Amino acid sequence: MIIIYRLKKQSKLSIVDKMIEVEVKAKIDNFEDMEKRLNELGAEKTKKEFQEDLYFNSPVVDYAKSDEALRIRTTKQNEDINIFITYKGPKIDKNSKTRKEIEIGIEDSDKCSEIFEAIGFKKVRIVRKNRQYFTYKNFEITLDDIEGLDPYMEIEIALEDGTDYNDAQNSIFKLFEKLGITEGFERTSYMELLENLYK
Amino acid sequence: MIIIYRLKKQSKLSIVDKMIEVEVKAKIDNFEDMEKRLNELGAEKTKKEFQEDLYFNSPVVDYAKSDEALRIRTTKQNEDINIFITYKGPKIDKNSKTRKEIEIGIEDSDKCSEIFEAIGFKKVRIVRKNRQYFTYKNFEITLDDIEGLDPYMEIEIALEDGTDYNDAQNSIFKLFEKLGITEGFERTSYMELLENLYK
DSSP states (O other), X not given: OEEEEOOSTTEEEEEETTEEEEEXXXXXXXXXXXXXXXXXXXXXXXXXXXXXXXXXXXXXXXXXXXXXXXXXXXXXXXXXXXXXXEEEOOOSOTTTOEEEEEEEEESOHHHHHHHHHHTTOEEEXXXXXXXXXXXXXXXXXXXXXXXXSOOXXXXXXXXXXXXXXXXXXXXXXXXXXXXXXXXXXXXXXXXXXXXXXXX | OEEEEEOSTTEEEEEETTEEEEEEEEEOSOHHHHHHHHHHHTOEEEEEEEEEEEEEEOSSSOHHHHTOEEEEEEXXXXXXXXXXXEEEEEESOTTTOEEEEEEEEESOHHHHHHHHHHTTOEEEEEEEEEEEEEEETTEEEEEEEETXXXXXXXXXXXXXXXXXXXXXXXXXXXXXXXXXXXXXXXXXXXXXHHHHHTO
């Protein structure tokens, strides 16, 4: 079980199996320039992955309104395919903006999708992206090429015990600045950004 | 995807990935005697498995009434643990008694149960059994020791292309007879038999 704390407008704080992560994303101009800058900085390219997220809506609640999500994620890295069910809960309270995230690995996406539909859930959107991973110091940086959206970059940091959340968040914004990004920060999920395009 | 055809009162006909299976179960006196008879007949003991089925009910439909089922099955064979989500659909029409069954392997039962509850499903019953598998000719025989129920035995046969369903079913009843069972045939699922106990 993963509990995600969303704090400031543009960042997310997550507890992933007792490891705390802070994540910020921003729109960027293009991937080539950013990859060059990451390279110059000394960031290490680790992997490239294709991710396909199939989102479902509930027959009982409208997840767009309740701020929940149920999805099947398929990741492809070379010949390696992994599939997951992820449920993201609504924020538990308005102050801490805590939310629950539960994820399990499964063997088949099509059959799972059939099960979800059989129990009353409706497919609402597919989000496809090519995600390139980089590491720099204790940061994980991803360049996200989402089908239908502008180029985005995410920076994530895992908090060690006792590290202050604000310090971690500040270090992320400093890294963004180092890479030439001082605006375009975005808290809305890729799925919602795509939804908004079709409204 | 598995499509199950239920035909006569006491038997089930299933299409499992294009392989057709007929299945009949019956109450028996005790496992020791039956194992002895199976042994004398020349049936081969293949494996022993513990199965735990966790059944859920939908927030939209009462599965007891709609004749559907959603369950998480965990099987343990020595150190080998396998977990599955299974959805069983209602009969598609009254004549052929066709029903759909979809099953996928998953990595974790507790987290999956948390996801099901998070999306509105309620745990309704756990069915636990020790199942012993035997093979004899083209039959699969199981001795089912279900927690809270009498001893049961199931006989299943995989139909080869062109084999008549009735012939297959008759061969199962003949095998039951050979093993001393001429009554106590039961079409109700173990889950429903347990439900009936608590009504």
